[in-house]
Amino acid sequence: MTIIGDVLKELFKMFVADLRLTLAILSGVLALFLLLHRALIDPTAAGFLLLLICLLVLAEAVFRETLKKRRLGRPTDRSHDNS
Amino acid sequence: MPPDFWTVIFPAVSAAFVASIVEVVEAFTIVLAVGTTRGWRPAIAGTAAALLVLALIVLILGPALQYIPIHVLQLVVGVLLLLFGMGWLRKAILRSAGVLPMHDEIEAFAEETSELETQVGAPKTLQWIAAIAAFKAVLLEGLEVAFIVVAIGAGKGLLWEASLGAIAACALVLIVGVVVHKPLAQIPENTLKFGVGVMLSAFGVFWTGEGMGIEWPGADLFLLLLALIFLFVGTAVARLAKSTFEKAPA
Numbered sequence A: 001m002t003i004i005g006d007v008l009k010e011l012f013k014m015f016v017a018d019l020r021l022t023l024a025i026l027s028g029v030l031a032l033f034l035l036l037h038r039a040l041i042d043p044t045a046a047g048f049l050l051l052l053i054c055l056l057v058l059a060e061a062v063f064r065e066t067l068k069k070r071r072l073g074r075p076t077d078r079s080h081d082n083s
Numbered sequence B: 001m002p003p004d005f006w007t008v009i010f011p012a013v014s015a016a017f018v019a020s021i022v023e024v025v026e027a028f029t030i031v032l033a034v035g036t037t038r039g040w041r042p043a044i045a046g047t048a049a050a051l052l053v054l055a056l057i058v059l060i061l062g063p064a065l066q067y068i069p070i071h072v073l074q075l076v077v078g079v080l081l082l083l084f085g086m087g088w089l090r091k092a093i094l095r096s097a098g099v100l101p102m103h104d105e106i107e108a109f110a111e112e113t114s115e116l117e118t119q120v121g122a123p124k125t126l127q128w129i130a131a132i133a134a135f136k137a138v139l140l141e142g143l144e145v146a147f148i149v150v151a152i153g154a155g156k157g158l159l160w161e162a163s164l165g166a167i168a169a170c171a172l173v174l175i176v177g178v179v180v181h182k183p184l185a186q187i188p189e190n191t192l193k194f195g196v197g198v199m200l201s202a203f204g205v206f207w208t209g210e211g212m213g214i215e216w217p218g219a220d221l222f223l224l225l226l227a228l229i230f231l232f233v234g235t236a237v238a239r240l241a242k243s244t245f246e247k248a249p250a
Helices: A002-015 A019-037 A043-072 B005-038 B040-065 B070-096 B105-118 B123-156 B159-180 B189-211 B221-246
Strands: none
Touching: A002 B070, A002 B123, A019 A043, A019 B070, A043 B070, A043 B189, A043 B221, B005 B040, B005 B105, B005 B123, B005 B159, B005 B189, B005 B221, B040 B123, B040 B159, B070 B123, B070 B189, B070 B221, B105 B123, B123 B159, B123 B189, B189 B221
16 A cells, blocks of 8 residues: 555656646646637747746746745755655 | 657657656666665566556556547646656756755665665565565656656657657666666766756647647747757756855855
């Protein structure tokens, strides 16, 4: 049972390494999908907007973690993030 | 040579190959710890069983996905690749900026070895525990490889090509590992992870877009531009994060 539990945990971690990043990407894709579905946006513009959203979300996730770690001090504990 | 060799097939197979190197190196460290502590029989048995499970996952899931309509499949696979790829890219950026510690194979080897050495019980029980440790390590590390292979295979019908990339990486790590007979700590794991994160994020944006009905300018060629943009932004963000982190009060 531990192996199945670990497999499920690993699968979850694969796509939700950072919950806010995951939610932001999913929200962005959903919003663009709805805009495209209702023909409120040009498809090519939607593509570039998707790229822009991804880059902004990535940068936000990196700086959020950087500022958090800066407040806590330098990384010393390897056991929590060694994958 | 197929017309989309350089724009789709090569990046896809390279992503599967490089991602597999990263994961197989991590799995190899644990298998090596098992082999040197409890003997090679449980290490090989656990590894073989896990590889069999992973092969079954790919062989069942890969062809089954072909029955899903291509736009739905591209959208789902695209979003999953985007989440997975950006997760890898985020972590690789944070590690290269010094915010997160680098993965240390020597330390992972020492941890696993000491864990195995502290276990007590009958020899047969210890052999079982060791085999399960090897099985779990290979299965968990291999899940990410299996996902990449299946996702790439489903998105562009490259299941065999991506599988070959992953198998080649396994063979390469195994050969080098058998020759050096110690954890492969010299592999630039974070650089590889950064590269795979860039490629998978690019594939993710490309296929999510195609799944939503977006026609990218230049068709498949746009994939390379997306990869270059992710690489450029990823590198710039890493530099900025490094300088921000180094401004930390002493």
